[in-house]
Amino acid sequence: IPPLAPSEIDPDGFRSFALNLQPGKNGTWGINGDHLGPTVRAKRGERVRMAVTNRLPEPTTLHWHGMRLPARMDGGPHQSIEPGATWTPQWTVDQPAATTWFHPHPHGQTATHVYRGLAGLFLIDEPGGPALPSDYGADDIPLIVQDKILADGRLVTGPVDNGTFGLLGDTIMINGTIDPYVEVTTTQVRFRLLNASNTRVYRIGFADNRTFHVVGGDAGLLREPVPADRVKISPGERIEIVAAFDPGETVVLNSIGENRRDANDPEEDDFELLKVVAAASLKPSKPLPQALGGPAPVIPPPGARVRRFALSGSEINGRDMDMNRIDEVIPAGAVEIWEIDNTTYAHNFHIHEVAFTILDINGEPPPAYLAGPKDTVFLRKHADVRLAVRFGRHTDPATPYMYHCHLLRHEDKGMMGQFVIV
Ligand code: C2O
Ligand code: CU
Ligand code: CU
Numbered sequence: 001i002p003p004l005a006p007s008e009i010d011p012d013g014f015r016s017f018a019l020n021l022q023p024g025k026n027g028t029w030g031i032n033g034d035h036l037g038p039t040v041r042a043k044r045g046e047r048v049r050m051a052v053t054n055r056l057p058e059p060t061t062l063h064w065h066g067m068r069l070p071a072r073m074d075g076g077p078h079q080s081i082e083p084g085a086t087w088t089p090q091w092t093v094d095q096p097a098a099t100t101w102f103h104p105h106p107h108g109q110t111a112t113h114v115y116r117g118l119a120g121l122f123l124i125d126e127p128g129g130p131a132l133p134s135d136y137g138a139d140d141i142p143l144i145v146q147d148k149i150l151a152d153g154r155l156v157t158g159p160v161d162n163g164t165f166g167l168l169g170d171t172i173m174i175n176g177t178i179d180p181y182v183e184v185t186t187t188q189v190r191f192r193l194l195n196a197s198n199t200r201v202y203r204i205g206f207a208d209n210r211t212f213h214v215v216g217g218d219a220g221l222l223r224e225p226v227p228a229d230r231v232k233i234s235p236g237e238r239i240e241i242v243a244a245f246d247p248g249e250t251v252v253l254n255s256i257g258e259n260r261r262d263a264n265d266p267e268e269d270d271f272e273l274l275k276v277v278a279a280a281s282l283k284p285s286k287p288l289p290q291a292l293g294g295p296a297p298v299i300p301p302p303g304a305r306v307r308r309f310a311l312s313g314s315e316i317n318g319r320d321m322d323m324n325r326i327d328e329v330i331p332a333g334a335v336e337i338w339e340i341d342n343t344t345y346a347h348n349f350h351i352h353e354v355a356f357t358i359l360d361i362n363g364e365p366p367p368a369y370l371a372g373p374k375d376t377v378f379l380r381k382h383a384d385v386r387l388a389v390r391f392g393r394h395t396d397p398a399t400p401y402m403y404h405c406h407l408l409r410h411e412d413k414g415m416m417g418q419f420v421i422v
Contacts, residue, residue, distance in 0.1 A: 001121065001142055001175050004038035006048075014049040014090055015042065019062065021081075021104070021118060022055040027155035029056060029116035035176045037102070037120025039142060042093045044126045049090035054081040059106060060113055062087070064122060065236060066100030066219055066375050068353055068392050071399035071420070076352065077107035077323060078399060095355075096220040096295050096373070097126035099142070099192045099238045107323060111160040111198050111408035115167060117176065119144065119196045130289040132215060133190040133242065139285065141182060142192045143253075145233075145273060146173050147200045164345060165199040165266045166409025172271045181275035188285035189276070190215070190242045191253075195233045199407040201267035201346070201378065202255035205230040206243070210251070213288055216240030219355035219373035221294035226368045230256065232267075234348045234378035236406035239369070242288055245278040252276070265346045265380060266407070295373050298335060298357040298388040306337045311347045311379065311405065311415070320414030326400055328419035330391050338387045342379040347410060350376040351389065352401035353421070359386040376406055397422045 006015040017040050024034030031037025042048050052062045052075075059082050063075035072079070073089035081087045100122045104113035121142050133139035147169030149156040160167045174180040195202060206212070206229075213225035218238050231239050245251065253274040257267050307328060309316050319327075330336070337359070340349045355373040358366040362383055370377075377385055397420050404416030 001036065001144070002038050003136060004032070004040050010049070014047045016049045016051060018051045018053070020053045020055055021060060021062070024117060026153055027116065027157060029113070029118050031118060031120050035117035036144065037118070039121045039123060041123045041125065044093055044095065044097070044124060047090065047092050049088060051086055051088050052081060053086040054083055057083060059083065060104045060109070060118070061106050062102055063105035064100065064102050066098060067122065068095045070394040071353070071396045071401050074352055074401055075102070076105050076402050080106065093124055095124060097129050098124045098218070098220045099194065099216065099240060100124060101194055101196065101238070103196070107321070108412050111166055111412050112157060114196065114408060115157060115160050115198050116155065121192070121194065130221070130292045131286045132289070133186065133188055133285055139184070139186040139188065140190045140192070142175065142194065143274065144175050144194045144196050145202060146197045147171065148173055160198060161409060165407060167198045168200055168266060172273060174274050181277055183277045183279060184245055185279045185283055186285045187282045188242055188244050188288065190240060193233055193239045193241065195235050195237050197235050199235060199266050199409060201232060201234045201265065202271070203230050203232050203258055203267065204253065204255050204273065207252040207254050210243070212241045212243040214239060214241050214369035215292055216294070217370060217372035218375045221292040222372040223294050224291055225288050228369050231369055232378060234376065234406070235408065236348065236350050236376040237378070245276065245282065247278055247282050248280050249278050250275060295355070297371065298355070298390045300335050300337050300388045304335055304337050306339060308339045308341065309349070311340065311342045311349070312344055314410055314413040314415050316415055316417050319417070321416040325418065326420050327417035330419050330421050332391065332393045332395050332421050334391045336389050336391070338389050339384065340377070340379060340387065341384045342382055345381050346379065347405045347407060347415070348376055348378045349403065350406040351403045353392050354389050356387040356389040359388050361385045391421055395421050
């Protein structure tokens with residue numbers, strides 16, 4: 001996935017990036033190409049301006065998932081871009097190093113637009129970070145995981161609306177490639193995993209079950225590396241891992257389902273994701289740092305406001321998304337406890353604008369690899385989670401941010417609510 005070069009710094013101090021949403025080949029859509037988009041990169045403190053042009057035959061939007069910015073710049077369903085139009089949000093990047101991403105968010109059409117291939121990465125760098133592998137494409141490799149249905153070399157789009165969960169594809173693509181492999185040349189390699197699938201959940205590890213280290217979650221680095229041999233990642237989530245390789249070996253990154261007999265979780269199948277081929281001789285990497293310097297956990301103050309959200313089939317608190325209803329009004333800078341109670345089959349829960357800490361899942365602390373800053377959390381059937389959520393300070397009483405299930409069929413069916421920060 002190529003990095004996107006910005007323009008030189010504009011006279012007014014912004015680095016500008018041009019993103020063109022356009023039809024591709026064989027049913028795909030892409031950003032500056034036929035399928036998926038380039039990787040955008042900025043440092044904390046930089047000012048960015050995005051020129052997003054819609055060359056598609058229908059309205060869409062482009063949402064900066066994981067980015068903390070004013071609601072008008074968020075790219076949710078209220079920031080529609082008509083065919084032929086260019087939208088130019090701008091903001092100051094002011095958050096810790098993280099792997100964020102962007103994708104369309106048009107009301108009711110997100111599943112189709114993302115599935116056709118509109119998605120890309122936005123990496124945030126923070127000067128003075130830990131000594132992790134960071135040579136993009138060499139020892140710091142993004143892996144966008146998506147499942148597709150293909151027939152006669154074309155993308156089949158009809159089933160995005162199928163069944164309980166929507167589209168579950170049988171062809172896995174990594175970075176838009178079928179049967180992918182990567183050659184690595186260093187003893188340690190960082191993989192930035194993004195689940196950009198419509199609904200499928202993966203349990204990712206290596207075929208030989210070797211231990212690797214998780215170094216980051218959705219919204220930033222962990223405090224310290226966490227050893228693991230499988231990590232679960234649901235749509236919208238990101239996990240950064242560092243894995244070690246021996247010279248000359250070939251190892252397969254795969255996904256192994258956990259709930260085989262449970263049709264209520266969209267993760268029952270096993271898939272090979274990526275072949276990693278290590279060169280005959282490998283350059284030694286720096287040892288993994290003991291401390292990663294990730295953000296401190298969000299700790300709710302005594303008496304923190306608690307808001308409850310019950311997830312049912314396609315509703316939140318018994319209501320469908322209404323573009324004209326504000327569901328929650330949040331004071332700027334508030335730290336709150338959000339309790340999410342899943343009364344049905346699997347869902348997940350994403351909140352725009354924020355980073356949160358998972359306090360507990362079904363009353364238990366989350367696995368250590370989920371302890372870092374998050375913006376999306378998976379809820380198995382009947383699970384409940386409590387989140388400590390820190391809200392930002394970009395106030396706008398008239399423009400809402402979204403919270404929603406990131407299984408895209410559910411989101412499109414109205415499993416979404418709106419909050420404003422005042
Ligand atoms: Cu990844 Cu509301 O979105
Ligand atoms: Cu988002
Ligand atoms: Cu859902």
